[in-house]
Amino acid sequence: MSITAVNVRNQFRGTVVEVIEGPVVSEVDVRLPSGQLITSVITTRSVKDLALAPGREVVALVKSTEVSIATL
Template sequence: MRLSARNQIKGTVVEVKKGATTSHVRVDIGGGQIVTSSITNEAVDDLGIKTGSKATVVIKASDVMIAVD
């Protein structure tokens, strides 16, 4: 598959936490870094995502915000 998004990081799924309609998928991208994505439960099921699965994190955003107290 080819995508226009250039921010693609390969990793391994370390946790899938399902809620009522949405899952939080945690992906270890190496170096002790974890990226968390919030996707539908249907997407998790359709893609067969589970702990230990290989996955690619794709980040496509026009803004990146940071806030501090």
């Protein structure tokens, strides 16, 4: 299967640097070319289905319906 179009506008190419697997959900850390780190929490089933592991090239798709802001 290949994706020909997606409606998510915030797309970031990166490399998986760490996967912390849990029984139901897992954390996946993705390093962007700029050096920034994005962490995604996804199901462990998806981690396995996507064969996510350190070194794997991925695209992080970010779509949010809410952005919260706190004062310092």
